[in-house]
Amino acid sequence: MKEIVITAKNNQKIKELKALISSAKARKNSGFFAVEGVRLCRDAVESGSKIISVFYTDEAQEKYSEDITLIKNAAVSCFSVSGEIMRSVSDTVTPQGVICAVKAVKNTFAFKKGGKYIALDTLQNPDNLGAVLRTAEALGIDGVVIYGGCDMYNPKALRASMGAVFRLPVNISHNLINDIETAKLLGIRTYACVPDRDALGVTDADFSGGAVCVIGNEGNGISKDIIDACGESVTIKMNGRAESLNAAAAAAIMMWEMEK
Amino acid sequence: MKEIVITAKNNQKIKELKALISSAKARKNSGFFAVEGVRLCRDAVESGSKIISVFYTDEAQEKYSEDITLIKNAAVSCFSVSGEIMRSVSDTVTPQGVICAVKAVKNTFAFKKGGKYIALDTLQNPDNLGAVLRTAEALGIDGVVIYGGCDMYNPKALRASMGAVFRLPVNISHNLINDIETAKLLGIRTYACVPDRDALGVTDADFSGGAVCVIGNEGNGISKDIIDACGESVTIKMNGRAESLNAAAAAAIMMWEMEK
Numbered sequence: 001m002k003e004i005v006i007t008a009k010n011n012q013k014i015k016e017l018k019a020l021i022s023s024a025k026a027r028k029n030s031g032f033f034a035v036e037g038v039r040l041c042r043d044a045v046e047s048g049s050k051i052i053s054v055f056y057t058d059e060a061q062e063k064y065s066e067d068i069t070l071i072k073n074a075a076v077s078c079f080s081v082s083g084e085i086m087r088s089v090s091d092t093v094t095p096q097g098v099i100c101a102v103k104a105v106k107n108t109f110a111f112k113k114g115g116k117y118i119a120l121d122t123l124q125n126p127d128n129l130g131a132v133l134r135t136a137e138a139l140g141i142d143g144v145v146i147y148g149g150c151d152m153y154n155p156k157a158l159r160a161s162m163g164a165v166f167r168l169p170v171n172i173s174h175n176l177i178n179d180i181e182t183a184k185l186l187g188i189r190t191y192a193c194v195p196d197r198d199a200l201g202v203t204d205a206d207f208s209g210g211a212v213c214v215i216g217n218e219g220n221g222i223s224k225d226i227i228d229a230c231g232e233s234v235t236i237k238m239n240g241r242a243e244s245l246n247a248a249a250a251a252a253i254m255m256w257e258m259e260k
Numbered sequence: 261m262k263e264i265v266i267t268a269k270n271n272q273k274i275k276e277l278k279a280l281i282s283s284a285k286a287r288k289n290s291g292f293f294a295v296e297g298v299r300l301c302r303d304a305v306e307s308g309s310k311i312i313s314v315f316y317t318d319e320a321q322e323k324y325s326e327d328i329t330l331i332k333n334a335a336v337s338c339f340s341v342s343g344e345i346m347r348s349v350s351d352t353v354t355p356q357g358v359i360c361a362v363k364a365v366k367n368t369f370a371f372k373k374g375g376k377y378i379a380l381d382t383l384q385n386p387d388n389l390g391a392v393l394r395t396a397e398a399l400g401i402d403g404v405v406i407y408g409g410c411d412m413y414n415p416k417a418l419r420a421s422m423g424a425v426f427r428l429p430v431n432i433s434h435n436l437i438n439d440i441e442t443a444k445l446l447g448i449r450t451y452a453c454v455p456d457r458d459a460l461g462v463t464d465a466d467f468s469g470g471a472v473c474v475i476g477n478e479g480n481g482i483s484k485d486i487i488d489a490c491g492e493s494v495t496i497k498m499n500g501r502a503e504s505l506n507a508a509a510a511a512a513i514m515m516w517e518m519e520k
Contacts, residue, residue: 127387131506131508131509134505134506134509135505135506135509136500137500137501138498138500138501138504138505138509139498139499139500139505140498140499140500140501141500160506162506167501203520236516237520238398238399238400239399239400239519240396240397240398240399240400240401241397241398241400241427244398245394245395245398245399245512246391246394246395246420246422248391248508248509249391249394249395249398249508249509249512252505252509252512252513253512253513253516256496256513256516259499260463260497
């Protein structure tokens with residue numbers, strides 16, 4: 001395995017890595033994304049994802065030698081960089097000193113009768129998106145549909161997901177209404193989760209034959225045509241006074257009720 | 261109402277405001293905290309909190325004139341500042357242009373028979389803390405005990421709480437074990453929430469006579485002496501493979517099960 005030392009901040013590889021961290025467009029166009037930190041980089045390797053390149057500092061190699069060796073062995077190219085370059089690239093305040101460029105994951109899935117799914121309509125906040133993916137994995141959700149909003153390869157979303165991105169069945173949807181229709185054809189119930197006290201309470205919903213629950217955007221909820229496509233609406237009945245739950249908290253309660 | 265124009269970045273009032281935003285110690289020593297943004301500043305006013313001072317830009321005054329007037333009328337001192345000073349102080353990337361210094365809230369509570377409470381053992385992440393407070397308010401939890409960890413006046417916690425800090429009964433605890441003993445004396449059950457598959461499932465727990473559920477630190481969980489003090493442990497049974505839920509997601513599911 002060849003190891004290349006990069007000393008210039010304006011090195012082309014460093015520029016490309018920066019773009020993968022900061023730009024959803026660069027991720028989409030290249031089909032690659034950046035993964036930072038020992039734990040997430042290991043998750044990437046262990047998931048069988050293709051590791052295009054790894055960038056690491058001497059300090060990281062010393063401190064996490066076993067992990068870095070494992071990551072380097074999986075990577076096509078290995079680049080040693082200074083702490084200064086690492087800090088200029090990193091998305092974190094105190095970087096651990098290892099970042100990988102990884103080929104986008106393809107854990108797509110097809111709806112199955114009886115399956116439990118969550119669909120996200122234009123979630124904007126990467127922390128929320130990551131939190132939903134983490135909870136979905138923990139609770140054993142069969143698949144997550146992401147429609148619009150921020151991408152799951154956003155560094156904050158990756159961190160909040162605790163690596164769920166590498167393991168969880170996820171579809172990136174270009175037409176959520178079509179997906180909802182597909183689920184319905186399989187006899188899967190499709191519920192729009194709405195902050196509406198008159199809607200069906202989640203404890204009265206029937207998830208026994210499988211379900212898709214749609215969670216809406218943080219500010220605007222679910223778009224009307226998607227609510228209409230679902231046909232059924234469900235709500236988390238609240239005793240308190242806040243207007244609505246945070247999207248990640250609402251998703252956690254919905255998934256819990258689907259899976260328990 | 262007197263309006264003072266501040267033009268110097270190193271003005272003493274600006275320095276004090278910065279400290280309230282960035283330093284938990286400054287907040288603790290002064291008994292004040294900073295609230296940023298139109299919505300949160302309004303929440304502060306509407307909760308009856310004492311508004312020590314308001315700092316605002318001309319642009320904010322024009323854009324949110326009704327809100328700013330309401331906030332100014334409630335404030336002891338009003339300071340007009342430039343956009344540049346506002347940006348140098350603000351905790352956000354694109355400041356709305358209004359920040360208040362507010363006297364710390366005193367919504368303390370005493371445990372009551374039959375009450376449903378959540379207690380947080382050393383939650384470190386302000387986003388998690390704020391999310392828990394928001395969910396607690398939405399679901400109608402009777403009170404939150406905060407023990408150690410980050411403070412609820414941290415700007416990120418305030419934002420994530422959506423102003424719940426101003427309305428929710430909250431005790432800052434200096435001895436969580438004492439609090440647990442007090443609850444027990446009232447016949448309130450005290451549960452430690454643990455990621456332990458052998459613990460009692462949350463759906464089998466008895467919340468009918470009131471309960472305190474303790475949620476642990478993001479990395480280390482609940483400290484052993486607090487688990488021992490609780491006497492009973494409860495867990496969220498998971499079908500999936502993640503080691504554990506995020507603290508805010510776990511708290512959301514626990515509070516949901518307590519309140520539904």
